[in-house]
Amino acid sequence: MTLEDLLVKTKNRDVSIAIIGLGRVGLPLASVLANSGFKISGIDANELRLESIIKGVCPFYDPPLQENLEKAIASGNVSVVKNISESSLPNIIFFTVGTPSSGGGTVDYTQLYGALEEVSKFDLKDKMIILRSTMPPKTTEDIIIPYLEDKSSLKCGIDFGLAVCPERILEGKAIKELFELPEIIGGINEISNEIAKEVFLAINPNKEILITTLTGGELAKLFTNIYRYITFALANEFAVWSEMYGVDGSEIIKIANHNYDRCNIPRPGFAGGPCLSKDGTFLDNNTTFTSIVSAAWKLNESIPQHIINSIKKIEVNLFNKKITVLGLSFKSGSDDLRNSPSVKLTEILRSIGANILIHDPYVKSTSSLDESLKEADIVIIATNHKEFTDIKDKINNSNAKIIYDVWSMYQKKDFPNSKYLRLGKAI
């Protein structure tokens, strides 16, 4: 067999695919590819996660994925195992492992090396590797290819194919976006591009394919996320300035954007999560000049403290104050707590002796809304969950003295008996 044969087999969907890492990137992909007719081996070290998937239960909150996954499991196309050795010998291997940030802002490659070790255990001849994790630039050229060539004594591009195809879905919209988004393919050579392309066209024959290089694929993903992160930081910087000048930043941003094509400033609010805040550091760490990214990171990461400082202008000492935090996840409609600014907010508040009660409809371990609001001194609406759009009566009933509305979901007049603050509008 040759890579040309693999291309033909892929076109006929006559290949089995392994997906290493069944998190929020890998699991939707596994599910969608299984429903596109491929035999899928899902591989993950987390046994609890595997047990959940075998039962057809998505291990995190994502209703459209839940539905898609049930169909995939029922099709019999999916098996999940702990090690690649237990899988049916795959022709194509996706890397969908996490590349989180270590404490110091550098990348933690532990999961990536784990996946490389797994893959090196079996014969890579005429196989195809597709890298879908977010990675610092040159990771593929400087680490992954040398590692695989060294262990296998094979030549990448000749003996086995390889492409960087970064994931760019929004959490909660994974299924829809796997069908609709253009796919970036940065292969080591033409045949690698072709094989990767056929896999994605199996999901949707009309999918747009954008061809680039290995490093181009890595950078395109980082550019995308950093662009968003910077605009969020700028909105927050505008909010802080607006507070300084005693005006309402959210209102001014709305006016600046209104039917003005050249302006598209996001709403001020928390900017965090597992991707946006760390991806910038992948580029920034290699930079000697004053980077916009580091300024943006400093600003977004300081917003929880800024909120506490604003509250302390009214209530000087928060020790023993009962503070209700509504929303713990980093984004609306999600249970994802990774690098959530709301989590950071509660940690700082706890460290200064506040008595914290948390309600998040998507996070199981938290209190109920009614319970969390009981006898609250201060209420902070920290995540813009849709469940929080119409709870002003309940908040008013709590008799809280201060309401802090991070996402400008309400108006001052909604809380006639409390001091109302929002990001971008100080007292």
Added chain:
Amino acid sequence: MTLEDLLVKTKNRDVSIAIIGLGRVGLPLASVLANSGFKISGIDANELRLESIIKGVCPFYDPPLQENLEKAIASGNVSVVKNISESSLPNIIFFTVGTPSSGGGTVDYTQLYGALEEVSKFDLKDKMIILRSTMPPKTTEDIIIPYLEDKSSLKCGIDFGLAVCPERILEGKAIKELFELPEIIGGINEISNEIAKEVFLAINPNKEILITTLTGGELAKLFTNIYRYITFALANEFAVWSEMYGVDGSEIIKIANHNYDRCNIPRPGFAGGPCLSKDGTFLDNNTTFTSIVSAAWKLNESIPQHIINSIKKIEVNLFNKKITVLGLSFKSGSDDLRNSPSVKLTEILRSIGANILIHDPYVKSTSSLDESLKEADIVIIATNHKEFTDIKDKINNSNAKIIYDVWSMYQKKDFPNSKYLRLGKAI
């Protein structure tokens, strides 16, 4: 008479309007308002400019404005004078003076104080003042209103009206955008908002009106420009990183944006001009935290030096080298040289002993294209004028050793006999 009477008279277009400052903001406004039926007195200290306008010749390059101005002059509705005392007593006075940045990055209020002094010479009772210049936040509340109240012994809002209505047109599209763009009105009170509104509705009865406060009006303009400036800086930062990784940044940005709604990264290139680069300093100067704006400013302002550094990697010493700079204005299709990065580029090159020849089809004092290219060692395409899209044969004929394409207008293959560099793609 009262301000209510002024409102009625404005509705009937039975008012005369003075416009102080006939530059790229004031002159299009004067012309359009004259063509909307108002009697206009244009006031400017620059006599050459006045002479040109009287003859119906727009003193800067802007073909649609030229046409509109000829019509306005022919209507007899426009007079231009050097001092307000020579004007027919106006009911409404626009401030369209420049607020450039002084050397140190703070605002230069000289023209604004000049206009305030002019206005204070005559009776403000029942007049309306509309501030259309870009100003640091609180300029209106902290300087303009106290100044006028002090000199006139009148009360702003009661005795005379006042509103901040920031200009947000693109140079070269002034006429079209004066008709189409929503108008931001931040009046001191309701009656001031109403009078300003009537003036703008005379231009286009369907114009959208967005009401805010005095400081809201000042900030909305600054937010708009800073947002654009930051995204340009980010594109340039991406370009610099791409060069570091040996890939083509413009291509990667194109791929990242392609049919991906969440990403709208501009093209790398020079970011300067009279507005964008200075407006950020109006906010940044009052800030104690690490600002994204200052990082962005540092980055955009360093691009001319970055280009020279890239060229010096090939040609170590530029002393006495003949360098052709194509384009001197800060933007395409314009003759505006204010804070143009291309001007900065030529200044640095001259300071290190290079022999500079400049061609700009919009800047009269520059050489012709053929003349400028003669015996060039290095050609730098510095402004993305449309006239430069199809001159590769002429550039090739010059036998220049190095072509630097700031705006990625060409491809490497277009210059087979030269080293081709672009911003975002080093050699």
